[in-house]
Amino acid sequence: MNKKTLIASAVGIALVGAVGSSVLAGKKLESAYQHSFNVQDKRFKVNVAEFNMGALSGSAKWTGEIHPDLCSPDFKFTFRSEDSIQRGLGGYTIVSKIYAQNPRTQKETYLFDIHSKTTWGGNIDSEIIVPANSFKENKGTVAWDALTATFTLKKEQDGVQVSNIKLKAPSLTITDPTVNLAMKNMSYEADSLSFAKLGAGKTIGKIESIDFSMAGEAPVAFSLNNAEVSGNIAIQNGKVLYTSASQVDSISFQANKQPPVKLE
Structure with a gap:
């Protein structure tokens, strides 16, 4: 995967994260995952493949597609996330491992981790770490x-x-x-x-x-x-x-x- 694809994927992931996080801030975490973050923008497509949540911990797997140009639907960037979820007294702590995918070869490239803390009041504190x-x-x-x-x-x-x-x-x-x-x-x-x-x-x-x-x-x-x-x-x-x-x-x-x- 070339550098332009990685950069564009990273920018798109940030946009999807902003949309998805705004949903997480106002709804229960389970509902947000089950409804694929309610992303309404046609440029973004999110699919939650797996969501498991126990009393205090859980996990989720989801994939996303970004179509920068709606006039060229075949041109897209693909990525996936593996989320580890912890429920605490103050809210949720989520660690997302983000991977970019090459649609032609299916080869994956690890991009970065996103650490998010969602409070019951609706705020989300996030940290992105690029190793x-x-x-x-x-x-x-x-x-x-x-x-x-x-x-x-x-x-x-x-x-x-x-x-x-x-x-x-x-x-x-x-x-x-x-x-x-x-x-x-x-x-x-x-x-x-x-x-x-x-x-x-x-x-x-x-x-x-x-x-x-x-x-x-x-x-x-x-x-x-x-x-x-x-x-x-x-x-x-x-x-x-x-x-x-x-x-x-x-x-x-x-x-x-x-x-x-x-x-x-």
Whole structure:
């Protein structure tokens, strides 16, 4: 399975998770599973193959399909999940192992775990953990440390409210005979994100360092240290006010001019 398929599958899984979680927040867990999360969007298809729940623990298996273009129904991304469920005094704790599937070869690729805590009050606290990994393609290698994303989902009258969003990526490296890229300690935080309306809140993105170099006839080198970008949205008297700020400790860029081309 190529990287584009994995990325598109991951994005689609996040969308299905948002829709499904909004249902889980307002109904009993058993009913949500039995009705395939009540996903109404035609781009998403969810099928629960198995659901078993005892007094305090249970399990579930379900599959999903994502059709990005409804005009091309044969073009789709497929994934499945194996869920472990625990019932406690405060609600449910669910660990979902997500696998992407290649529809042609049926080969599966493990993507990540989703840890969710569903409270009786309707909130869902989720954490996505992408394990450290690396892969090779042609002569290049891509490697990363474990990535984490945490957020809270809450169903409201005007849609699903996503809040307390935090993303962390300790490192990402790409090595190739001609290209090298290294990024260290990337993070992003946002107060809220609404699918139904523009909401007030703060966002901030940080990165400790980026080092990039490209060899060849026209070599290039770029580096950046301790960069930070922030923004704030406020709604006052029906007007939207947006402010932003950015800072960086140091940045450098070097490039050798390409030799002139001789025309004959």
